[in-house]
Amino acid sequence: MSTPRFLTLPPNVHRTYVETPRGRFAALEGLPGSGVPERCPALLVPGYTGSKEDFLAILQPLADAGRRRVVAIDMRGQYESPGCDDPSRYTCGALGEDVASLVQALGPDPVHLVGHSFGGLVTRETVLSGQVRLMSYTLMSSGPASVGGPSAAKARALMEAIPQLGMDRIWSLTLEPDARARGLAPEIIDFLKARTLGNCELGLRAMAAELLSAPDRVDELAKAADDAGLPILVLYGEDDDVWEPPEQAAMAERLDAAKVVIPGAAHSPAVEAPETTAGALTDFWNRSERSCRSL
Template sequence: MSTPPFLTLPAGVRRTFVETSRGAFAALEALPGSGVAERLPALLVPGYTGSKEDFIAILQTLAASGRRVVAVDMRGQHETPGAGEDPGAYALPALGADVSALLEALGPEPAHLVGHSFGGLVTREAVLSDRVPPASYTLMSSGPGAVTGQAADKARALKDSIPLLGMEQIWELSIGPDAVARGVSPEVLDFLRRRTLGNCPVGLMTMARELMTAHDRVDDLAKHARDTGLRTLVLYGEDDDVWDPREQAAMAERLDSAKVVIPGAAHSPAVDAPETTASALIDFWNQTERCGRPC
């Protein structure tokens, strides 16, 4: 679970909801200082147990490049309402359809799409559906398919614990004490508690299952990018401990995509190295807009 470095919103960033054909999604929206967006917008999608707040540290910088930037909570995450007890509403195809609806709502111009961690698997579904083509696509600290090793063990443990203990007890027995041991400030600790308890339990269990069983669809994505001219970027921290950096580098080669490795960052580059991460995204987006599709 990533920890936002601060929770006070920077200037030009506001809390809002994005209304779509599939419902309303809680969001953080950043606009250029002038209030006028001269470049294409961007949509940022968080990972499992994450939220829009994971992108706080980069929103202002991204918007200053002349674009509207929107980070969202996925369905059932934190402040976005869930869809009841139907597990199918939180499976990859449904979450991908949500992302397509968000891209559509940000239109009429295409938006740059970024998926962090599990959000990469979700956004990949949206891209492959080709319902609403993005301007570009970035996989941030994501992988070709299911997580393995310690990351899979953690997801499985949470999934199995939810029906037995409930989220309140899981926070009190595990997540909360772990955060305290890491020296998390009281302000952030309070936020993490609210975020944890705000998540839909059925959503968390279903997303965990998807995270542990997702198929490798890199070849499908590579073909789609070739056929449509979609520019892709694989961006990750040099010390990522969820998907091995070597696995992500191999994915970039299979995609024939641009690749950026963020020094000094682990699984959450937007938290660990915000300026470097924002600069890499801006460079990629600006180059895409200069070249057009294909480039």
């Protein structure tokens, strides 16, 4: 996969594809720069309208902590991963099966799984399926069920606008002017345009419907994690405006999970506070591996 002209990758991070029985998925892979990697790999799954690049700033520090591989992916139909014309392939359950196939492709070691935002609802299905060996599971800026409030209104508006306007016009009419008003650098605007227009429109509509209707499965997840001895971390920014921080804190308590609140971050801690986020993930992953070895 070629590197777009507007995006510079950190050292030891490269673009690749992961081949699975369920399809081909675009990925960014971070590899340790030196030494013998001894720690378990990790798989990072983005949120709705997101992509693997949302984890770009944390891939190198995570890999440099001795991980064999740290892989961030585009889900089916996101940016550079091929989509399909079957809306049933974009349900949380179906996307969770895609993630399970990706975890298996990273084997044979157990994997640290991270789901950001909508990716948390998807990866929750992976965990509940019991199909894969995991070393730990992190819900990053995700919640117990569907979104509400302004976030729900935005998702519903996009879902309804796509068949009327198409993503080309949505980009030019609303998203591009907003990006320019925020003073984003030209190369970032170029990337956001490529990502926006690269998304499968049917996939965006189907995922929005899932985001708006996802049930609360926290109690099921708590039982599955307890039965499997799976450590869970709930990590979110102190100013998250999608799922409110108290809602995520309550979810962590229901899960009997570790909790980390990232200062100075909102809904995208890996972008807004990468050093703190990478440190929190590395600490949690290392503790999970030490706990596993002691059993």
